[in-house]
Amino acid sequence: MAMEYDAVVIGAGPAGLMAADQLARAGHSVVVVEAKPSVGRKLLMAGKSGLNLTRDEPFDQLIANYGKAADWLAPMVRQFDAQAVQDWARGLGSELFTGSTGRVFPKVMKASPLLRAWLAALGDLGVQRRTGWSWRGWDGADLLFDTAEGTQVIPAAVTVLALGGASWARLGSDGMWAPVLADQGVALAPFKPANVGLLVDWSDHMVPQFGAPLKGIALQAGDLFSRGEAVISKRGLEGGGIYAICAAVRGGAPLTLDLLPDLSGDEVTRRLSRPRGKASLSNHLRKVLKLDPARIAMLQEFARPLPPQPADLARLIKALPVKHAGLRPIDEAISTAGGVTRGALDEGLMLKQRPGVFCAGEMLDWEAPTGGYLLTGCLATGRWAGRAAAQYLSKPPSPV
Incomplete structure (x- = not known):
């Protein structure tokens, strides 16, 4: 018998759980x-290094980080901005x-205490959960799922994907x-890696630097600029500073590294002009x-032989x-565009092609840095x- x-x-990630929260609070x-x-797996993974919930900054500064999708997401983020996220978490x-x-x-x-409180x-609110159920599309208006017990069917007045x-x-x-959505005529943009490291084919002299952080740097690619840190890894460069500019790198913009962003070029020249002696x-x-050794190694790696002037x-x-070999593979990315x-x-x-079906979270065509x-x-x-x-559920039925 079908469940109703x-x-x-x-999808039981942050977007799905928040959608369920709002529907249940409305009495559905x-x-x-x-x-x-189990639920919230990506949230729990993010929480292993400290769950970064939001960025406490003015709305205009916050929304600018959503790039080309900023005007689309602005009303949504304005209604649940950095302060609202904090109030929600404290409420749990x-x-x-x-x-x-x-x-x-x-x-x-970590994320686990917050997730436990949210699920409770x-x-x-009466929200039920089913795990181990893989959605496979529709049979007419009914939702089809593959489960360990075979195909399960759920009809629903509305669906949030x-x-x-x-x-x-x-x-x-x-x-x-x-x-599944493409077969329904839904327009999709191709998936691309976002918040992902760079592949670099290092020379042997970089081996001692594997694992070393690059601190006090700035990165520039196209219109994107970052003062975040990076880490030199065996396969390339990774970390928040790289993630913030990878969208421009993905689009083909050259990447440059400022090893001393707090000093002007003239000041660097002046200091380099001091007598070197036998050093x-x-x-x-x-x-x-x-x-430090990591920044010197980067300079030697990408600019040898160094100019004498x-x-x-x-x-x-x-x-x-x-110089790099592009972004790491999409499945190694933290998120996707x-x-x-x-x-x-x-x-x-x-969805315009499926009335009553809504979409949320990372399946939408937007991206933002970590x-x-x-x-x-x-x-x-x-x-x-x-x-x-x-x-939508509360709307009176259309007259026949």
């Missing part, structure tokens, strides 16, 4: 269906703190929903510019061209879609 609910939310019966054996019992860069974290520096609150992008497939975001160039760079060397130090396009959706994030922006966007779009779905 007012609303089915497919809701079930959350997840393909993996999380004590928060804000770091020097404005990043907001739970004091326990959803349970109190929050199936993630196409990165970290082992955590549930495998993009397998894309052909090696590396020691001279360390002494007059306070460059201070002004020429200063220009390289201020804008070092980084691409997915359901803005034009395929109405203002409430409902550092709180990505999670804030997922929560905001999930809330928006959930509210729109609740309004």
Whole structure:
């Protein structure tokens, strides 16, 4: 016998759980269906290094980090901005703190207590969950799922799809929903890696630097600029500073590295012009510019032989061209660009081709850097879609 609910939310990440929350608060019966054996897997993974919930900064500064999708997401994020995210988390019992860069974290520096409290609150609202159920599309108006017990069918007045992008497939975001929606005539943008490291074919002299952080740097690619840090890894460069500019790199923009962003080019030239004596160039760079071994190694890697003239060397130090082999594979990305396009959706994030079906989270065609922006966007779009779905359910039926 088919199960009946007012609303089915497919995908139990932050966007899906937030949509379920809003639907249940509006008085509707809701079930959350997840393909993996447990919920919130990507959220829990993000929390292993400290769950960065949001970035505590003014709205205009916050929304600018959503790039080309900023005007689309602006009303959604405005209704669930950085302060609202913090209020929500505190309402679930999380004590928060804000770091020097404005990043907001739970004091326990992990996601599991917040997720447990959220699931308990959803349970109190009557939200049910099904795990190990993989969505395979529709049979007419009914939703079809593959389960260990065979095919299961759920009819629903509304559906919220929050199936993630196409990165970290082992955590549930495998993009397998894309052909299903494409068959329905839904316009999709191709998936591309976002928040991902760079591949670099290092020379042998870089081996001692593997694992070393690059601190006190700035990165520039196209119109994107970042003062975040990076880490030299065996396969290339990774870290928040790289993630913030990878969208421009993906588009073909050259990448340059400023090894001394707090000094002007003239000041670097002046310091390099000091007498060197018998000191090696590396020691001279360390002494007059306070460059650490990792930054000196980067300079040697990408600019050998170094020019003898201070002004020429200063220009390289201020804008070092980084030679790389592109971005790492999409399944190694933290998130993806691409997915359901803005034009395929109405203002409430409902599919124009499937009335009553809403989309939220990373399956939408937007991207944002890590550092709180990505999670804030997922929560905001999930809330928006959930509210729109609740309004759709509350509309009186059209006259025949």
